Amino acid sequence: MGGRGSFVNVSAGDFHFLLGGQEYISLATIDNNIKIIVKVGGNTKSVPAPLYSHTAGRIYATVKDGKLKYISFYDENHVQYKTIDFSHSHGGVVPHVHFDLNHDPKLPGVPPSSDDWGVINSVLKEMKKLGLNGSIEISNNGKR
Numbered sequence: 001m002g003g004r005g006s007f008v009n010v011s012a013g014d015f016h017f018l019l020g021g022q023e024y025i026s027l028a029t030i031d032n033n034i035k036i037i038v039k040v041g042g043n044t045k046s047v048p049a050p051l052y053s054h055t056a057g058r059i060y061a062t063v064k065d066g067k068l069k070y071i072s073f074y075d076e077n078h079v080q081y082k083t084i085d086f087s088h089s090h091g092g093v094v095p096h097v098h099f100d101l102n103h104d105p106k107l108p109g110v111p112p113s114s115d116d117w118g119v120i121n122s123v124l125k126e127m128k129k130l131g132l133n134g135s136i137e138i139s140n141n142g143k144r
């Protein structure tokens, strides 16, 4: 993790961490590996998916204003390698997938895979249980 941030208060509730001044808490865990998280400190208007995960191989679903914004995937070194983006259209595709933090708007929009849709649907179901908005915008090839 180097100087990018440190995890704090790991035993509090589910967990709670700080990354580069950005503070997140998790609301729920699905299948032992998917965490639904919200940002609670730092600039809460700008809510990126964390660059690093607390645990290797983790998946984070980042929620902003009660809605799903990103689902991000982390490798064995805790580094984000893939993100499903729900927040905007990319080449008409909503949601779409970004790899290795490359959000180049000139690249074609990549729709989620069927495995990705499995994760998305689990997250949306859990969000409804938490009383959050469990619906997302879907357009073009982002369809299920």
Ligand SMILES: [Zn+2]
Binding pocket: 085, 088, 089, 090, 096, 098, 103
């Ligand atoms: Zn995008």
